[in-house]
Amino acid sequence: MYKEKNSSRGSINLFLILLLISFKVYSQQEKDTTKLMNVRYGSKGIELETRDKKFLFQLASRLQFRFSTPNDTDPLTYDDYSQDAKTTFKINRARLKIGGHAFEPWLKYYWEYELSQSNLLDFRIMIEKWDWLSFKVGQWKTEFTRERFISSGEQQMVDRSLINRPFTVDRQLGAEVYGHLKGKGIADFNYWFAALTGTGRGSTSNDDNHLMYFGRAQ
Numbered sequence: 001m002y003k004e005k006n007s008s009r010g011s012i013n014l015f016l017i018l019l020l021i022s023f024k025v026y027s028q029q030e031k032d033t034t035k036l037m038n039v040r041y042g043s044k045g046i047e048l049e050t051r052d053k054k055f056l057f058q059l060a061s062r063l064q065f066r067f068s069t070p071n072d073t074d075p076l077t078y079d080d081y082s083q084d085a086k087t088t089f090k091i092n093r094a095r096l097k098i099g100g101h102a103f104e105p106w107l108k109y110y111w112e113y114e115l116s117q118s119n120l121l122d123f124r125i126m127i128e129k130w131d132w133l134s135f136k137v138g139q140w141k142t143e144f145t146r147e148r149f150i151s152s153g154e155q156q157m158v159d160r161s162l163i164n165r166p167f168t169v170d171r172q173l174g175a176e177v178y179g180h181l182k183g184k185g186i187a188d189f190n191y192w193f194a195a196l197t198g199t200g201r202g203s204t205s206n207d208d209n210h211l212m213y214f215g216r217a218q
Contacts, residue, residue, distance in 0.1 A: 044099065056100035062153050066092035091116045093152060104129075121171060121201065132179045139173045139201055143192045143216055171201035172212065192216045 038049045045060025069087035099110035106129040112122040124138030143149050147160055148168040174196030182188055197203055198212025 045097070047100075053105055055102055056105075058097075058099045060097045062093065062095045062097070063091065064093035064152070066090055095121075095153075119202070130179070132181050134178050136176045136178065137174075139171055140176075141171050142169045142194065142196065142214060143178075144169045144214065169198075169212070169214070172196035172198060173201075173203065174211070176214075190218045 036051055038047075038051060040047050040049075042058075044058045046058070048057040049055065067089045071086075094115040096113045096115055097110075098112075099108070101108045106127065108126040108128060110122060110124055110126070111120070113119070114121055120139075122138070122140050124136055124140050126134065126136045128134040141149055145164065145167050147164045148170070152159070172194075174194050176192060176194035178190070178192040180190050192215065194214040196212045196214060197206045198210075199205070199207050
């Protein structure tokens with residue numbers, strides 16, 4: 001009878017030890033799981049990044065309100081200032097931006113949606129493993145003119161000038177090769193070469209048998 005009690009106590013003690021070890025291992029796993037992801041707020045909004053730096057998700061939004069009186073809120077020509085006099089208050093821009101990289105830091109993605117007009121503005125995948133040679137496919141704002149290419153949220157003035165309109169090709173669908181050659185003096189420059197549909201954003205087909213080719217060196 002005494003031996004049976006000792007045997008029972010030994011079994012209980014062994015069970016408790018195994019339970020404590022299992023709980024410790026489980027707690028350690030739970031603790032390690034929380035370390036797999038870093039969450040922060042950076043220059044591009046809320047950022048979720050894995051500790052191995054292979055996956056990054058960025059979420060940002062931007063609102064721009066516009067009040068104008070007594071002239072037109074968004075003139076297309078110089079005559080619109082006097083022909084369409086009215087007081088208006090509206091949401092001029094309501095952007096939702098998502099970007100980051102997946103699997104490798106140089107395999108990047110980005111898309112931007114205009115909530116106020118239900119327009120998909122940008123969607124692109126970029127391979128930027130080397131500074132001197134990068135690739136891009138999707139839809140984006142073509143780097144044709146500096147004023148148009150700069151984001152509306154980073155301009156020094158309220159909006160772009162009227163003279164910008166005739167010189168912009170806006171967003172296009174296509175593929176592009178680009179890069180930055182880091183030399184000395186004139187040998188330090190950026191370049192862009194692209195083949196695009198030329199029919200504007202949201203257009204899934206070309207309007208003729210010719211593509212729009214684009215090149216720029218800066």
